[in-house]
Amino acid sequence: MRPFVVALVASVAVPAIALAQLPVSASASDPYYKAGEAALARQLAVVPNTGRAKNVILFLGDGMGVSTVTAGRIYDGQLKGVDGESNSLAFEKLSYAALSKTYSHDTQVTDSAAGITAIMTGVKTRNKIIGLTGAAIGEKCETEKGNAVQTLAELAKANGKAAGAVTTTRVTHATPAGAYAHTAYRDWEGDSDMPVEALQAGCKDIARQLVEAPDALRLDVVMGGGRSRFLPEDKDGKRADGRDLTAEWLKAEGTGSAYVTTVDQLKALPADTQHVLGLFASEHLPYEVERPVLEQGVPTLAEMATTAVDVLSKNPNGYFLLVEGGKIDMGSHLGNAKRTLSETVEFSKAIEAVLAKVDLKDTLVVVTADHSHGLVISGYAPRNSPILGVSGNEGEPAIAADGKTYTTLMFATGPGGPLGSDTRADPAKEDLDDVDYHQQAVVNLPSAAHAGEDVGVFADGPQAYLLRGVVEESYIFQVMRHAFGFDGAAPAGKKR
Template structure:
């Protein structure tokens, strides 16, 4: 065999030799011209050539955060989406994959190789990497240590937007006090201090506030205009409806009083649709805890708006501010499906996330609106060979229609997790997925190591963007850099440490 390092100088020499026009004319016609892949590539090239970087300033910035949405989840999600639509899944594209610019984001936190959502959203929303479990504070703060909060708060992009006369909001499929949505407004040494009943006595006595209180008690000039998701229990007193607050306070009533006229507190999709046209502030708490998974909507989701409905309603309200707005939209249950080791939930949530992005893109003008889509971290989902083209992505790996058997004589699924509930327990032998209903909504994909909740993973995640200054999101970047691009697009000065 001739080694490549021997051929390289020869090929370089041949390439440098001028080829007479007559010889070029004798080159036979290539089959490439009629090949569908080749033609699709030509069309994609033409689209990219036509893209002109938008160097203007953004009136609005919308950040879509697919929690736990790693590259494998995006790939599997696009295939699943296509197969659900009856088209070729492998060549399908999710809504955000069609945006003009993309990059990879390095997601490690201040203290770990693999970040959690608290540190991840802090990096994206403040430009500062911090420790896992911590929200809105520098890495000098220590997890669960109330006394370390003082002097280490960092301003979020939502707070900067409010301080500069814009509106700001958060929409999520989780509790609105959960790590990612809290990253827009909270500053806490522990992400799980969502309500006062979640806090130890010494933290309360030390002057630390639970996350729900921080949302409601923010200064008028900084308080979010729109908040939608779940988590009603953290706002209501114990004994009232689903309330869990130990301090006896009804934070929903306090929010309405603080916001005054043109404000709406809603708990159902019908109420959301019926808010007055002049509404400028909305608190929508549509479930006691997290919102239900989309696969559960027929049973548990009655009266609960979709992510697309919440996001578009939020834009309708926020856009009443003539100066513009910032909006964070989280597909939070993508992550939760993966923690369960349940790929069907992961993929259906990814598709719903894409639908929300599609709905928003239909409402906004990318001439003055920067749209950024990314994830805070990845998950241990893998896509293993060698299923046939168009084979169900939730099915078995195979070759020419026959399942591929592993060394133990059993089949394996195309999608698996590194860790999670699907891992072997003790000396148990591996289950045979060929004898299981792998399409069941409660099926746990197999994993290498058994954990009650699958662990995050640390590889880079995708960033997809379009609109003013989106061209700055390219290459491999730090997760905290995403904040800098959004801040620059708004034209804001660098924030000051509190």
């Protein structure tokens, strides 16, 4: 046995000798190596905050998959005139990150209704359903009874905190509705959107649920579009019941409340304002690329979000705030990467503006998406090539098998897909920077489909360190609830 032992010892010693004989490395002077050292130093300096959160802010980039984040960071950098590939969006600088599994209770690929329900309640449900368990059935009013689940916003209000929701979509749209509504169908935004049977059975439209929520649970701040769902037809609304829900909201909130419809009114809010309903468009707010033409006094997402923080911060007990970049998703549904990326950049700007106002010592900030989209980044375009341009190969435009170029960004499905025997257009002969350009797609659909891969979660503040690894989308709720100290406060269902 002795020769074997000697051989083993000798083999262990070999690596040490080899290491000692390594030549001098050029790594230390390499900029990538030095950047990596700096990044490691920053991470080593991070100390997990295990305290309780006074405030929780959830930023939801609707449809903002990993490829959208990547393309968005490149686009953002190129707009700024810096290296896009190594650029970082505001939320990518947060200390913690994870991946979220987004499947719904009944589908591999979730919609926004089921996605926000998972994040806001900890319960996965069926597509098209908001604030109800998976026992509820889409468009079946009778299945709402007994299946409602508490949202984090409702828990915050019940525990004496303020709560709000800000969006670039209608405030009755799926994601913002996820803060306060419980409905068997996401499209029941106003009474004119509902079938007679559902109304007769006692189900409420989403706008009514916002206004008629009990005083102790009603949101303090709501801002976005969707004015039509709150006003009767004689006031340019779509309500069939003749009610003016904006007036009813003001009456219910009483002293210290304000209803605003323009950015100037938003900026002129009295200092003692504690409740704000801001409806800045009849439907969704305009895309940022349309702001020069369609602004019409509409505030940016950053202006709405920072104002919401100012108003909600007046509650000494703290607050919960949901901020949605809702038109990221809508740009992708159009197969229009320029709108998608522009909205992603604006979403990042809103996060940056809010981060400048809050203290991460007592405020948990979570940034995520409800689902991904079929946007892909492919080819070998040279570094610093326009992200909206054609792909490349060793400095030359990449040529596909049909002899035509293709763009770096494409969609799996959408309006840019082929129809019948149509031949593929050559992107090199098109204006790829046109705001209405539709990236090419594999399959033609009038509206691009969501995608089912995991999405990113970025976080900082109290208990943010619990967001790591690969997690269920519904787990995000558990971390936010735990950060607030509401553990054990949310039953699986509540009576309605």
